[in-house]
Amino acid sequence: MTGWSRRRLLRTALSLAPAAVALAPLPSATPALAARAEWRFRRGVNAWPWFALTREFPAPRTDYTWPPFQSQRPVPTPDDLRRLRKTGLDFIRLPVDPGPFLAADAATRGKLQDMLDAAVTATIDAGLGIIVNVQANGATHYWNPDRMVSSTAAPEFAAYRALIGELAGRLARFTPGMVALEPVNEPPQSCDSNVWSQVQLSLLTAARASSATLPMVVTGGCGSMVSGLTALDPEPLVAFEPILFTFHFYEPYLFSHQGAPWMREPIYRALNNVPWPASAGSLDATLASVRARMAKDTETSEADKKAAYAETERVLKVYFDARPDRWFIDKYLSQARDWADSHGIAPDRVVLGEFGALRTDARYVAAPNPDRARYIADVRQSAESFGFPWAFWDLFDGMGMMDDTTRALDPAMVETLGLRMPE
Numbered sequence: 001m002t003g004w005s006r007r008r009l010l011r012t013a014l015s016l017a018p019a020a021v022a023l024a025p026l027p028s029a030t031p032a033l034a035a036r037a038e039w040r041f042r043r044g045v046n047a048w049p050w051f052a053l054t055r056e057f058p059a060p061r062t063d064y065t066w067p068p069f070q071s072q073r074p075v076p077t078p079d080d081l082r083r084l085r086k087t088g089l090d091f092i093r094l095p096v097d098p099g100p101f102l103a104a105d106a107a108t109r110g111k112l113q114d115m116l117d118a119a120v121t122a123t124i125d126a127g128l129g130i131i132v133n134v135q136a137n138g139a140t141h142y143w144n145p146d147r148m149v150s151s152t153a154a155p156e157f158a159a160y161r162a163l164i165g166e167l168a169g170r171l172a173r174f175t176p177g178m179v180a181l182e183p184v185n186e187p188p189q190s191c192d193s194n195v196w197s198q199v200q201l202s203l204l205t206a207a208r209a210s211s212a213t214l215p216m217v218v219t220g221g222c223g224s225m226v227s228g229l230t231a232l233d234p235e236p237l238v239a240f241e242p243i244l245f246t247f248h249f250y251e252p253y254l255f256s257h258q259g260a261p262w263m264r265e266p267i268y269r270a271l272n273n274v275p276w277p278a279s280a281g282s283l284d285a286t287l288a289s290v291r292a293r294m295a296k297d298t299e300t301s302e303a304d305k306k307a308a309y310a311e312t313e314r315v316l317k318v319y320f321d322a323r324p325d326r327w328f329i330d331k332y333l334s335q336a337r338d339w340a341d342s343h344g345i346a347p348d349r350v351v352l353g354e355f356g357a358l359r360t361d362a363r364y365v366a367a368p369n370p371d372r373a374r375y376i377a378d379v380r381q382s383a384e385s386f387g388f389p390w391a392f393w394d395l396f397d398g399m400g401m402m403d404d405t406t407r408a409l410d411p412a413m414v415e416t417l418g419l420r421m422p423e
Helices: 078-087 099-103 106-125 145-149 157-171 194-210 226-230 235-240 283-295 302-322 326-342 369-385 411-416
Strands: 043-046 054-056 064-069 091-096 129-134 179-182 216-219 243-248 350-354 390-392
Touching (some): 078 106, 106 129, 106 157, 129 350, 157 179, 194 235
Parallel strands (some): 043 091, 243 350
């Protein structure tokens, strides 16, 4: 998950009419793009920040200290991975920041590659499959998406492309069907961007030069949103089989990202107590919570608070008028299924790679946890009804299912995801 700007727009959360959605039975997928491999990717969880939260030197330097990852970040142990498998999960999606790899000299890069190999080995030994997702950090001053994957002419695209080739070659050595490579996380280009198409084709070409059989995970533009997937033409990708497709889903962001400190729009930091479904609460109660939250803010000027509150009141009125519920989620995900059917793509090859919502804890004031559980259950059940595999965001952090310190699994999240608590 990144802080991609289009994700922050409120239109996606507000544009659907509050009418029930009639979901007609969908036709079976045709064999035009039949899978050529079997893989273990049905129910998963993202394992950020195992290879994230880096320690780069400030500009003008472009390198990282060693080790490049923050020592206090939560990292799953082999026992954690085995317990995840016992819940019924069968894979993890592993976000990997490419910056430290690209900035390193040959010896240091070799150490990082060995670290990644060890993580893949530990995951497979626990009985879990793994999708390695190269996930550039937009907050990094040099090794960021703009410099690496904004186009094939981006300053560091050639280096990024070479890394994708290297990773494909290394990952191909592992157990077939247990490992896949996802070259880019949430492309920043527009939904129907030809620039993104060229970037993706170039990266897939580099990967296939190193491995003819490693499953590759491809996506559409505009941050891997549903609209990016439905704008994607899969025909040019056939030559790179075996492939999987992916999209992300956090709509409506007014609910899933309420209270998120990394969001740029002024409404999000004070936004809290937004219910799911909308009918579970009221506009007046939510606005009262927003005002109370703003009153505790001693850093923002009164003028900025007033402007933020006015915008918050406006978008929340639209939210409560629309009364989003399970129908809202089904409406979005049915578009992904319609796209798959129209191209003869089996739905089990279309992975919902990220979904989730902030939890309420000491760091965030977000959705009440029962509402969060209802939302996550609705998204998970909707995905399963359309035949899509899924990967919950996240294992740790403010959207996680495991405590960063105690490593205790959240029973409510385990149940919400249709899993079981390990004995």
